[in-house]
Amino acid sequence: MGRRSLIVYSSFTGNTEKIAGQFERTFEKNGWTCDSVRIRKKAEDILNPPFAIDEYDFLCVGSGIRSHLPYNETLNVLRRLRLGTDPRVALQWRGETIPYITAPLPESPPPFRDPKLIDRHRKMVLSPESPKAIVFVTYSGYEFGPKEAEPSLMLLALEVEHLGFECLGSFCCPGRFLDDPTPRAYHGDIRDRPNEKDLLKAELFIEEKLEQIADRAG
Numbered sequence: 437m438g439r440r441s442l443i444v445y446s447s448f449t450g451n452t453e454k455i456a457g458q459f460e461r462t463f464e465k466n467g468w469t470c471d472s473v474r475i476r477k478k479a480e481d482i483l484n485p486p487f488a489i490d491e492y493d494f495l496c497v498g499s500g501i502r503s504h505l506p507y508n509e510t511l512n513v514l515r516r517l518r519l520g521t522d523p524r525v526a527l528q529w530r531g532e533t534i535p536y537i538t539a540p541l542p543e544s545p546p547p548f549r550d551p552k553l554i555d556r557h558r559k560m561v562l563s564p565e566s567p568k569a570i571v572f573v574t575y576s577g578y579e580f581g582p583k584e585a586e587p588s589l590m591l592l593a594l595e596v597e598h599l600g601f602e603c604l605g606s607f608c609c610p611g612r613f614l615d616d617p618t619p620r621a622y623h624g625d626i627r628d629r630p631n632e633k634d635l636l637k638a639e640l641f642i643e644e645k646l647e648q649i650a651d652r653a654g
């Protein structure tokens with residue numbers, strides 16, 4: 437297995453970016469190359485993400501959480517990669533769109549007649565040779581703590597496996613909710629999170645995955 441990693445994430449207030457930065461340093465410390473791409477609310481980031489996904493051996497996908505779900509920027513770039521076209525083509529089936537993408541929708545046949553989509557829309561089996569992935573989120577978890585990160589992590593894991601990457605696990609940690617001291621919340625005051633301990637856990641998490649890959653290869 438090669439040693440090229442890619443981190444793709446979106447972060448509005450910088451918490452998820454801190455974890456992405458720690459992951460990047462950990463890959464590099466372990467002799468991997470690492471490209472890190474923050475997806476912004478911009479048409480170009482979604483429609484033409486600046487990387488070729490199939491050039492990587494290890495993918496990390498991350499996001500903060502709003503209304504119990506990962507940011508649309510992360511989800512839409514994954515949809516773009518999976519569909520090979522403007523993600524609005526799929527979102528329209530849900531009655532949704534991406535407000536900051538204003539170009540006309542590409543002409544496309546209905547999904548059940550599009551040869552490209554039909555070809556990808558089949559049973560997928562990941563193998564030991566498949567490239568690897570992990571997913572990560574930062575969250576506030578006011579009411580239920582880490583349980584509130586689970587739906588987002590599961591959704592991101594499903595999306596990366598649709599891209600052909602075997603998901604080896606997920607990482608989450610609390611991230612400050614703006615300047616709210618959150619006295620009554622599950623995790624208490626999280627204004628310093630992610631803190632040094634969270635970053636250390638993030639580092640150990642990646643190191644453990646790299647050891648797992650090396651053990652499997654050996």
Ligand SMILES: Cc1cc2nc3c(=O)[nH]c(=O)nc-3n(C[C@H](O)[C@H](O)[C@H](O)COP(=O)(O)O)c2cc1C
Pocket residue numbers: 446447448449450451452453499500501502503504505574575576577578584585610611612613614
């Ligand atoms: C408007 C808003 C809505 C949020 N909704 C949730 C939520 O539903 N569940 C949750 O656990 N955290 C929620 N959060 C907390 C963020 O997910 C958390 O602060 C995260 O670390 C932000 O990541 P970022 O700094 O990378 O953007 C919300 C934060 C904001 C500002």
